[in-house]
Amino acid sequence: MRTKFFVVFFVSMTALLGGTAAFAGLQIQHWVTDNGARVYFVPAPELPMIDLRVTFDAGAARDGADSGVALLTNALLSEGAGGLDAHQISERFESVGARFSNSAHRDMAVIGLRSLSDKQYLIPALETLTAIINQPEFPKEAFKRERSRMLIGLQQRKQSPGALADEAFYKAVYDAHPYASQPSGREETVKALSPEKLRAFYQQYYVGRNTVIAIVGDLDRSAAEALAERIIGKLPAGKPAAELPAVKDLTEAVEINIEHPSMQTHILLGMAGMKRGDPDYFPLYVGNHILGGSGLVARLSEEIREKRGLTYSAYSYFRPMRKKGPYTLGAQTRNASAGETLAVMRETLATF
């Protein structure tokens, strides 16, 4: 799957930027639908399949006071739509060999479909997808179940030093910026969610002008236009989500220690990094690959793991987002080695 998904990923990422879609060797066609959705299309007739990715600017950065609402809204889409229950939805996709997925992140909510391109399989798959996108029902029973699941997840996060470190890291780097809030929500806000709140969130953000579709597969331009029209053409145009504030760069280094009854210490080090479409993407990618992005052979791992045996793993990565996403260096070590590990991480970074 790797190659194909990379392509889909890249297309939709570029799309979200509204940037120029120049990618060596790949001809990306682009248009805007009547209701304002941006479509990116790459014909790929080698396989009798079509991959779709519909992204909405409806990630957790849009949660506002209802922390967790973006995740739960997206999760509920396929739990009941257009008169079909969750079981019928999954059976309908299965009966035509289609693979459906959905997820929400800080920066976007995503709906994905892989289907055979032959019309006898594709059309029923698209019918089901259209119901999910246009007529989600947020049924009460499924809402209660999924909210319970989120609340259990929050309980588990409290016990996980890795999750707590992650939360503190985002707060430290992003401060009052919407990226600082946890997509999984907080106990009190998740408890206060309701099907009505989900519906309101859906109505505001799942609209044409807030939508980007990437289509890659065995179809021609006119079929791709019809497909886009079919699945999102009936959404109201709505309004694009408000521009997110710029991320402020950190002015000074801050060190935060959180006590946790655990034998291991999680260390995260970082700052706001790059946004999607950064012209330095490739040099930064290669640089990070050498510093900490290539696993066992990267410098961080070499210094911390191979030379000093302080940890099983040390890594670093960029997470490009609409605004500057984090650049993170991380390691996990025995409590007694935490100071030394952090010192080596800083030293390795400083001398890079």
Place this chain on the structure above:
Amino acid sequence: MRTKFFVVFFVSMTALLGGTAAFAGLQIQHWVTDNGARVYFVPAPELPMIDLRVTFDAGAARDGADSGVALLTNALLSEGAGGLDAHQISERFESVGARFSNSAHRDMAVIGLRSLSDKQYLIPALETLTAIINQPEFPKEAFKRERSRMLIGLQQRKQSPGALADEAFYKAVYDAHPYASQPSGREETVKALSPEKLRAFYQQYYVGRNTVIAIVGDLDRSAAEALAERIIGKLPAGKPAAELPAVKDLTEAVEINIEHPSMQTHILLGMAGMKRGDPDYFPLYVGNHILGGSGLVARLSEEIREKRGLTYSAYSYFRPMRKKGPYTLGAQTRNASAGETLAVMRETLATF
């Protein structure tokens, strides 16, 4: 996907039992290859796809002193085989739209493939699969990476009260039986693994007479026979894995408390349950569905969550295995409510 996978699952499960394959409305064809592999086949021409599941009696119950060897051996299969590296393997599957998966559990190691049935896609997918099954190389670099990953996983388990409870539960229920050991291994045994040990494990257990294949999809009997021959026909017949000892029933109730610095208490309650093919499977399934298997509407959840607000979730399930798998009741609650929750679980079970 749900329906199809259920079918594949059921077929291979029944197969592992060597039991009769009577399943209302589903005609399962069965034969044994020259090298002793058992094949189960269901033609399903509705979709131009083929689903395969190859299971080896090579789960963690076969680890012996090398705890963790089954998991790591299985994980390395697709990391290098027949002259292809991991990247080439994943590209080859991707280029023909095939989906490959592998995993190992207490009871079995599994290799799965979903491919288009058209020969131009199927044959290259089967070539790659054949290399993985017949010529895995256990390359040193990938071995080191995957072993590191397992060791990190073990560190994380130590911090997870849920994982610790799970481990203690299996020890209490299974005592000296191979099912008592953790598939993810122990730190000292995982550190002592080597590509040579993996190869030896592979040579002993990935053999014809230790193999069951389930094939469901758009092909006829003779094509299914050719397919089975192609992917496992060249494996040596070898020996079937030794019979596992019977699971001793518990003679008295035991209560084990593990102190952990955590705000939540995990409670697991259970005993050896049923093995695959148990004639009482359906009555037991339905009974458990009412007691704790149906989520929010089951009695356990009703008593513990709805009536008393002690937890977000309480559940129960059977996990049928080759020998009696566990029957487990579980809940997670605040430390202060642990005693009451356990009492309600026992009461609900006793009055069921």
